[in-house]
Amino acid sequence: MKLISVDTEAIEQHYAVLNRIGPVDGDPDNGFLRAPYSAAETAAISYIQQVARAAGLNCRFDAVGNLIVATPGSFSAWVETGSHIDTVPGGGNFDGTAGVVAGLAALLAIHSSGTVLQRGLRLRIWRGEESACFGVTSIGSRAAFGRLDASALMHNYAGRSLAEAMLEQGADPELIRAGRPAIDKHERDSIAAFLELHIEQGKVLEACGKDIGIVTAIRGSKRSWVNLHGTFDHSGATPMGPEFRQDANLTMAYIMVRLDQLLRQANSEGADLVQTAGLVNPPQQPGSSLPLGENAITKISGAACFSYEVRGCDAESVESYCDRAFALIRETAEEFGTTVAIETFSDQAGIPNLNPELQKLMTESCMALDLSYTSLPSGAWHDAGTLAQQVRGDGTTIPVGMIFIPCYNGISHSPDERSTPLQIARGASLLATTMIELASI
């Protein structure tokens, strides 16, 4: 096994530039805002392109704006890595970006080692993986494989539809509208393996002191808006109790508490799910006609809503739990005299099993590199999941593996999100060593 080592200096050098692209109010301490198909995302991608070209790698964009960096030469099979470089509003510069930086560093290290490859190497920078802005996840990777529903083009963020944002950044929404992939069958079938490095976004690796997490599965997610209509009424003159008050805010509180109790029970009975109400009565809810603006301190609330997300690796388990949860929501709304509408806007099945051979190879590479490791599932969705769903011409799926690196206190989607250059460099070394092994077969 040929070992490739990525040093921390290479990682630090890329971060010195990327820390200046999209910090909130100009200060990385406030976190970053590189929205999907924004000028800031394009600027970050351009930096990667510039470094790759200067080192003699080939660069091109697909029709939906994903950047592809490739080692020179003509190959019938390619070993690929990739991640995303967009952020949630106020997120850190590591979720996605660490995988892009590690992938770039891995390709550069292999390229400069002069090793003769049997297969080519590619790095893909997927556009818009984060769903916080447009409400849909993995825009770039799903669009690349023709798996993005065209309705997403009408979602709005910061005064632009996704279609408008794409056009502004030189990408083509028509392909999505037509349901056509940006990666043709031949290119798809040439992907021999796809690896993604990502920060863990959890506390397991830090808690057990491991350098590397070898990912076994990926949680999917089902996301809905729960919209409640109550009756606006005077807060002083209306007696307590559901026979007098149809209080949307109070109904929402009861629903959230009962859902919490329902999930505790389900997990204690063997389910492995998480659920979150991240947004409660948000000022801008896409497509809603709820009169949230009429709520007031002195009124019983006539409207309330929250985002409801359930995540799990096993799609059937998510589905059957959501059936119970939605029934509970409807029963509770009825009990409090309010009406409820549940609108599921995103339903992304998880990946119950990532490729076992790749997990084995990464394990061997860790041992050869003297890196400590453990196996674990991914709580978050990743572009790697999109790849794992693609069926090739011969009926097989693309073999997909994921490398997790530790991140401080498990925090992500926050200005406090961070991994050290050493943690990223170790992951990049594992990525490079695994890729060169796959490319030498």
Added chain:
Amino acid sequence: MKLISVDTEAIEQHYAVLNRIGPVDGDPDNGFLRAPYSAAETAAISYIQQVARAAGLNCRFDAVGNLIVATPGSFSAWVETGSHIDTVPGGGNFDGTAGVVAGLAALLAIHSSGTVLQRGLRLRIWRGEESACFGVTSIGSRAAFGRLDASALMHNYAGRSLAEAMLEQGADPELIRAGRPAIDKHERDSIAAFLELHIEQGKVLEACGKDIGIVTAIRGSKRSWVNLHGTFDHSGATPMGPEFRQDANLTMAYIMVRLDQLLRQANSEGADLVQTAGLVNPPQQPGSSLPLGENAITKISGAACFSYEVRGCDAESVESYCDRAFALIRETAEEFGTTVAIETFSDQAGIPNLNPELQKLMTESCMALDLSYTSLPSGAWHDAGTLAQQVRGDGTTIPVGMIFIPCYNGISHSPDERSTPLQIARGASLLATTMIELASI
């Protein structure tokens, strides 16, 4: 007893004009927005002034912008009525306005009857009774008696501070800043009695089919912001349970449910209180530095807040309940690993007993006018409460009475709020008959 009858035509005529002042999006079906010290509130007051002047009544404004309509002549004692003409955003045209219209109709009816009075009659239109906009109640009546805390001048609504809004409508915030009343001692001591007609804002009169409610007491209110700080974190990668998640939204839901259960228990043990969380995660919370904007669908919420209002006639009962409620809020926040700050921004003691002689006189007037009636407390605060709190030079308080009229389904602070012209005319007849009786003593 001289009976004065107000006909429905007079009421309908005023509403035909007032329905055109401040409807939301130009349509009364959407409710009204006449904010405190807004151009719309001024326009409604100007209409009353114009009608009163045309009928030969005197009009003047006090220094904080309240309109005073008076019968001609010089008197050492005055029988007064009054209410407000502002609305909550999206509220109806009856809360307050019905009392102004009835008061105007009563004065006009008495004036045109040519009755010789021993005491003068006055109608006061108080500015800004509703707290939904500036977060403080009875601005005009409290300022008139020097009882408005100067800090209220800095509260903001629609991009203006209260001080700025007052200046725009020709009122003087300096008086409030200096803590000086707009009604001097002599004028205050000349108020022999004050009566306010108001819609019930509850369902009691409608349910028992009575024309009139004779009000026995007024609920006060204590209003606070409950601000919660949690930890922003990834919604997929963070396990469930308070040991992993410091979820501000979920903590808030548990607090709201537990408060609901606490009040059910307190009321079953003899308390007579209501509580409401009218605003949950509002987009603009005055003076807050909570990072609500960083909440997202895919993040565990790091911030949440709600307005918490407790109302009761007896201030001690409100106070002791709030002590228990605040302790429960703090315990629950701690249990979920979040931090909480409770900021009480308004604490208005109730009026445990309105003037008994006035209640008796109104009862006799009802019988004389053949109006059905019942006695009941007021769930809502009213300007009449401010009057009831004023001590005159001789150490007595101003005698205050309140007349409730039924309103449809008990609804108020809503576009569906309404009373019929007949319901208002009956109340105005009672008001006029009671006032003329008091003015003939």
